[in-house]
């Protein structure tokens with residue numbers, strides 16, 4: 001094991017904020033089902049209500065729009081299955097959970113920078129009058145490319161379609177505004193913003209006739225049954241409050257990311273950086289080192305103490321070629337050499353030095369052995 005550990009996989013999981021750890025630990029000691037009428041129940045219900053307000057504030061929604069879920073995956077499943085009478089259109093770069101939830105969904109192409117094709121969406125909606133649900137993410141988890149969500153919302157509205165926006169990678173890194181985007185549904189996840197894993201929410205306009213995925217118990221105003229994950233929700237609320245004031249701190253992170261990018265390209269002028277000319281999240285960098293497979297890079301960096309990922313984290317731990325890079329039209333041999341580096345609020349200049357040193361050493365080794 002390397003002596004120094006540098007964590008650069010924040011899009012997969014952000015460390016839990018110490019304040020959120022404290023709040024969750026304290027809540028674990030509380031007794032009381034939030035549905036109970038007695039004092040302990042009321043106390044838990046009130047705490048959940050306060051989190052509902054904090055989460056709503058984070059994305060400029062109404063507290064009654066917030067449906068707590070077990071995370072982004074469940075929220076995406078709920079959103080895409082909530083309107084069985086609507087045909088579903090998803091962008092080709094959505095999180096896998098959406099493709100799995102809506103297997104028949106039409107897939108909207110993206111341009112070579114990984115940004116969704118608005119003209120195609122407009123054409124598809126104009127040429128088919130059936131009610132639709134359109135799902136386009138706020139920002140891509142692999143490349144960081146920010147999508148034109150406000151335009152998608154406007155086009156969807158014009159054609160009477162509902163708009164779901166998976167904003168899991170947005171809050172804290174960029175301003176996410178449910179109302180301004182004109183979304184009807186929005187997904188957020190607790191563990192990407194410093195809350196506990198297994199927490200998240202679907203923001204859904206409270207008047208929408210949404211079909212629940214999990215039934216029974218009447219919780220979340222009949223939209224998601226089951227006793228709430230009370231300690232998790234409490235930690236999620238603390239993280240949401242901190243993330244709301246975070247977007248400006250990310251400007252410093254953009255500087256570090258840009259510096260990393262520049263130094264890696266200095267070492268390897270033949271490397272490719274994806275979505276570089278698109279509006280991007282300030283913390284994300286996706287780069288291909290030619291002729292060195294993603295898995296080889298991830299393992300070599302890990303041995304040197306630098307933790308990154310090959311595209312999206314996937315539960316099997318297997319590295320498969322990225323559907324996002326495929327959708328962007330990246331050549332197979334380039335896509336197979338891509339890694340994702342994602343920074344966060346505690347990333348330092350020394351972490352970037354460590355990354356550059358380890359990646360540079362691997363590049364030099366592979367070039368020496370090829371010579």
Ligand SMILES: Cc1ncc(COP(=O)(O)O)c(C=O)c1O
Pocket residue numbers: 011012070071072073074076095097137140141166168169189190191198199200
């Ligand atoms: C864009 C996006 N959507 C959804 C998810 C799933 O969220 P969760 O891990 O909370 O299930 C992720 C996780 O990586 C993601 O990046």
